[in-house]
Amino acid sequence: MTVKPSIPKGTRDFTPVEMMRRNYIFQTIRTVFEKHAYLPIETPAMENLSTLMGKYGEEGDRLLFKVLNSGDFTHGVDMNEDSPTRLATKICEKGLRYDLTVPFARFVVQHQNEITLPFKRYQMQPVWRADRPQKGRYREFYQCDADVIGTTSLLNEAELMQITSEIFQKFGIDVVIKINNRKILSGIADVLCASDKITDICTAIDKLDKIGKENVCQELMERGLSCEAIDKLQPFFDFSGSNTEKLAKLETIFAESEIGLKGVEEIRKMLEYAEMLAIPTEIELDITLARGLNYYTGAIFEVKARNVSIGSISGGGRYDNLTGIFGLKNVSGVGISYGAERIYDVLNELGLFPKSLECPVKAIFINFGEKEEQYALAALQQLRAEDITAEIYPDKAKIGKQMTFANNKGIPFVIMAGEDEMKENAFTLKNMETGEQQKLNLAKLIEELQ
Amino acid sequence: MTVKPSIPKGTRDFTPVEMMRRNYIFQTIRTVFEKHAYLPIETPAMENLSTLMGKYGEEGDRLLFKVLNSGDFTHGVDMNEDSPTRLATKICEKGLRYDLTVPFARFVVQHQNEITLPFKRYQMQPVWRADRPQKGRYREFYQCDADVIGTTSLLNEAELMQITSEIFQKFGIDVVIKINNRKILSGIADVLCASDKITDICTAIDKLDKIGKENVCQELMERGLSCEAIDKLQPFFDFSGSNTEKLAKLETIFAESEIGLKGVEEIRKMLEYAEMLAIPTEIELDITLARGLNYYTGAIFEVKARNVSIGSISGGGRYDNLTGIFGLKNVSGVGISYGAERIYDVLNELGLFPKSLECPVKAIFINFGEKEEQYALAALQQLRAEDITAEIYPDKAKIGKQMTFANNKGIPFVIMAGEDEMKENAFTLKNMETGEQQKLNLAKLIEELQ
Numbered sequence: 001m002t003v004k005p006s007i008p009k010g011t012r013d014f015t016p017v018e019m020m021r022r023n024y025i026f027q028t029i030r031t032v033f034e035k036h037a038y039l040p041i042e043t044p045a046m047e048n049l050s051t052l053m054g055k056y057g058e059e060g061d062r063l064l065f066k067v068l069n070s071g072d073f074t075h076g077v078d079m080n081e082d083s084p085t086r087l088a089t090k091i092c093e094k095g096l097r098y099d100l101t102v103p104f105a106r107f108v109v110q111h112q113n114e115i116t117l118p119f120k121r122y123q124m125q126p127v128w129r130a131d132r133p134q135k136g137r138y139r140e141f142y143q144c145d146a147d148v149i150g151t152t153s154l155l156n157e158a159e160l161m162q163i164t165s166e167i168f169q170k171f172g173i174d175v176v177i178k179i180n181n182r183k184i185l186s187g188i189a190d191v192l193c194a195s196d197k198i199t200d201i202c203t204a205i206d207k208l209d210k211i212g213k214e215n216v217c218q219e220l221m222e223r224g225l226s227c228e229a230i231d232k233l234q235p236f237f238d239f240s241g242s243n244t245e246k247l248a249k250l251e252t253i254f255a256e257s258e259i260g261l262k263g264v265e266e267i268r269k270m271l272e273y274a275e276m277l278a279i280p281t282e283i284e285l286d287i288t289l290a291r292g293l294n295y296y297t298g299a300i301f302e303v304k305a306r307n308v309s310i311g312s313i314s315g316g317g318r319y320d321n322l323t324g325i326f327g328l329k330n331v332s333g334v335g336i337s338y339g340a341e342r343i344y345d346v347l348n349e350l351g352l353f354p355k356s357l358e359c360p361v362k363a364i365f366i367n368f369g370e371k372e373e374q375y376a377l378a379a380l381q382q383l384r385a386e387d388i389t390a391e392i393y394p395d396k397a398k399i400g401k402q403m404t405f406a407n408n409k410g411i412p413f414v415i416m417a418g419e420d421e422m423k424e425n426a427f428t429l430k431n432m433e434t435g436e437q438q439k440l441n442l443a444k445l446i447e448e449l450q
Numbered sequence: 451m452t453v454k455p456s457i458p459k460g461t462r463d464f465t466p467v468e469m470m471r472r473n474y475i476f477q478t479i480r481t482v483f484e485k486h487a488y489l490p491i492e493t494p495a496m497e498n499l500s501t502l503m504g505k506y507g508e509e510g511d512r513l514l515f516k517v518l519n520s521g522d523f524t525h526g527v528d529m530n531e532d533s534p535t536r537l538a539t540k541i542c543e544k545g546l547r548y549d550l551t552v553p554f555a556r557f558v559v560q561h562q563n564e565i566t567l568p569f570k571r572y573q574m575q576p577v578w579r580a581d582r583p584q585k586g587r588y589r590e591f592y593q594c595d596a597d598v599i600g601t602t603s604l605l606n607e608a609e610l611m612q613i614t615s616e617i618f619q620k621f622g623i624d625v626v627i628k629i630n631n632r633k634i635l636s637g638i639a640d641v642l643c644a645s646d647k648i649t650d651i652c653t654a655i656d657k658l659d660k661i662g663k664e665n666v667c668q669e670l671m672e673r674g675l676s677c678e679a680i681d682k683l684q685p686f687f688d689f690s691g692s693n694t695e696k697l698a699k700l701e702t703i704f705a706e707s708e709i710g711l712k713g714v715e716e717i718r719k720m721l722e723y724a725e726m727l728a729i730p731t732e733i734e735l736d737i738t739l740a741r742g743l744n745y746y747t748g749a750i751f752e753v754k755a756r757n758v759s760i761g762s763i764s765g766g767g768r769y770d771n772l773t774g775i776f777g778l779k780n781v782s783g784v785g786i787s788y789g790a791e792r793i794y795d796v797l798n799e800l801g802l803f804p805k806s807l808e809c810p811v812k813a814i815f816i817n818f819g820e821k822e823e824q825y826a827l828a829a830l831q832q833l834r835a836e837d838i839t840a841e842i843y844p845d846k847a848k849i850g851k852q853m854t855f856a857n858n859k860g861i862p863f864v865i866m867a868g869e870d871e872m873k874e875n876a877f878t879l880k881n882m883e884t885g886e887q888q889k890l891n892l893a894k895l896i897e898e899l900q
Binding site: 014036088126155389 | 454455456457458461462463464465466469470472473484485486487489490491492493494495496497498501512513515516517518520521522523524529530534537538541542543544546556557559560561564565566568570571576578580589590598601602603605606609723726727728776777810811814823824827828831834837839840841842843844845854855858859
């Protein structure tokens with residue numbers, strides 16, 4: 001029986017052109033990470049479910065891909081268990097990595113005696129989520145994370161902004177780095193005398209862009225915030241000015257909120273460091289930024305590309321107690337994550353992929369038959385010795401077929417060497433774009449292709 | 451509750467040092483693949499189980515990691531099904547990639563309208579097998595495969611040998627490339643008048659190295675081979691001489707076996723091409739080589755490292771009808787696979803990893819406090835602008851602690867700039883290996899670190 005080939009929904013194959021582009025993205029990010037002394041680690045695709053469960057909320061647990069135990073997975077299990085969720089944890093001990101942060105926390109705790117803190121690591125690996133697939137959202141996608149753990153210095157925050165700036169500069173993508181601080185959000189809740197409602201407030205504020213002021217107030221009222229508190233929230237809705245102006249305003253508003261003032265101080269210090277590092281990218285304090293609230297305890301980052309209607313292409317923040325869940329207390333970390341697929345889409349939309357990525361093969365020798373093949377192979381060896389990526393058509397097919405092959409692959413140069421050329425110890429080089437042809441000796445041929 | 455962190459058995463975390471070494475392996479292989487015009491592709495970690503099942507034998511099916519269906523996986527399934535194997539296929543639609551060859555075949559068939567044959571692709575991704583973990587055998591490991599499909603030219607076989615030669619030359623590993631051909635094995639079965647017993651004969655011959663001649667004969671007798679046939683097998687046991695001599699001998703023995711003679715002709719042509727390409731690595735015809743018998747239809751490769759007692763570090767061959775299982779007939783391919791973990795072990799055992807991989811960070815600035823930090827940051831920016839990988843200790847910790855940090859990480863240079871240095875616009879550079887110190891201006895500092 002013939003199986004009609006397909007792949008699971010939400011997953012993708014990558015063709016050579018896509019791979020060349022993706023590798024360009026990974027390589028660019030890797031280079032910047034490494035220049036800033038971040039070191040690579042990798043963790044297994046499968047983690048114990050006990051490591052993953054309960055770390056991403058109820059929704060996250062549902063979205064984990066679970067791996068069936070090997071062998072007789074039914075052994076000693078009541079297969080008539082009513083709840084599929086409970087049954088799943090009995091027949092599956094392992095799950096696929098959902099992000100890179102929890103595995104990193106697990107790594108740090110497990111290897112605490114092998115690593116020296118502060119530990120700056122980067123990690124670029126796929127993650128898997130059983131989300132409903134839709135445009136731009138996949139069930140398998142890559143994350144590129146840089147985190148530093150074991151230091152509370154805000155220099156780290158600044159360095160991550162510098163890395164971000166450098167990465168997007170290399171890509172030629174014009175971005176703005178939006179920053180906030182969880183402590184500022186806590187300060188706002190303080191001012192509203194609604195510290196217990198901070199999650200509701202942040203969730204609502206976060207939607208300001210999308211649903212507008214009226215709806216945010218409506219939502220907060222439904223969530224039990226008093227009219228008085230909502231009134232006090234008004235000034236935060238139209239919070240304009242330079243970062244310095246915003247910080248001055250906040251300082252006044254937070255006169256009575258210790259945590260709010262701490263937030264102002266942290267942002268100020270981060271910006272001071274950013275200035276010392278001469279980060280050229282615009283950094284904008286955005287007090288509505290509330291991503292990853294349950295996670296972050298200090299700085300919050302989000303990167304937006306200008307000129308494209310794609311959401312954030314990067315985000316991160318500081319978490320004071322990430323390794324606590326694995327038993328290692330009081331280790332603070334700060335990190336940022338770059339989404340490869342979002343960056344791909346932006347580069348694609350803006351036409352920013354370097355043209356050199358289109359076809360890595362510089363030239364192909366046409367195969368005219370046994371004698372000519374031998375002549376071509378000797379030359380091909382010389383080209384490769386000079387690090388020129390070249391190939392020879394492996395069969396003596398019709399010339400038209402071989403030319404079509406070169407054309408389809410987008411190979412810029414075709415080299416022909418038949419009887420005539422062999423007599424003259426020469427090669428005919430055809431530029432596939434211009435159609436121009438020239439007869440050259442080997443030295444000149446190499447020169448042309450270098 | 452605190453979860454004691456661990457990872458599933460047979461899987462591994464990779465620390466920075468291991469990652470640097472692994473990346474060196476991947477990068478070296480990738481460079482050689484690309485120079486020979488092999489193009490990268492990637493396929494998803496999860497494939498439909500229907501793609502994977504039945505492709506690796508019964509044992510293989512058992513070793514596939516199966517991924518539980520999302521949501522209510524019990525819906526419409528008789529959970530009291532007696533056979534766990536059958537039940538597994540009802541509650542799991544997906545499985546983890548077991549190798550790169552079957553996904554590649556699936557890729558070629560699925561994307562046949564997008565790719566131009568002959569198609570040279572490489573793929574370097576992890577695969578997963580629920581094997582019993584043991585020394586050197588993991589449940590998650592990387593394969594690095596190069597295959598060309600859609601051409602029967604033996605030039606491809608020669609090119610794969612050339613690639614192999616170049617890769618191991620770059621690693622500094624002395625190897626021998628062993629070759630055989632499935633048609634030679636068929637010829638041997640012909641000569642023995644036991645074509646129906648070819649699998650038994652090959653399985654037994656393959657063990658010659660391990661169990662010796664006597665035991666091989668014993669095994670073949672048990673498998674129903676006649677005494678006469680076993681007698682005829684004797685000459686193949688002590689098959690010595692140069693490749694040319696071996697081929698001449700085989701030609702005589704195969705006088706009556708058409709397929710045997712075809713095998714001889716193919717090997718001869720491969721060696722002719724190898725000579726044209728001036729492959730410097732020893733290539734040895736080994737007629738006992740019978741790996742992947744159910745797969746390969748032509749050439750068979752195996753690479754062994756000299757001076758280490760590790761099995762084959764690479765292997766491959768030609769398969770005439772790989773895509774047939776997915777409905778695309780008559781597409782011949784030939785490929786080779788390099789095992790990253792085996793290569794790692796060999797490089798490690800022979801001490802061949804470049805020393806430069808040990809610590810990518812060239813220098814670290816000691817952090818003496820606010821003013822000095824600012825002075826150091828300005829210099830750090832200059833170093834990084836010159837592509838020197840450097841960092842600054844992010845906190846003003848005790849000097850001893852900072853020096854220990856540099857030492858533990860193996861950073862070769864420490865830069866100190868306190869009040870004195872600041873006055874002189876200088877930096878003290880300490881070589882951590884020799885202990886030597888010198889005071890330098892910024893330009894000299896950059897020069898020393900470049």
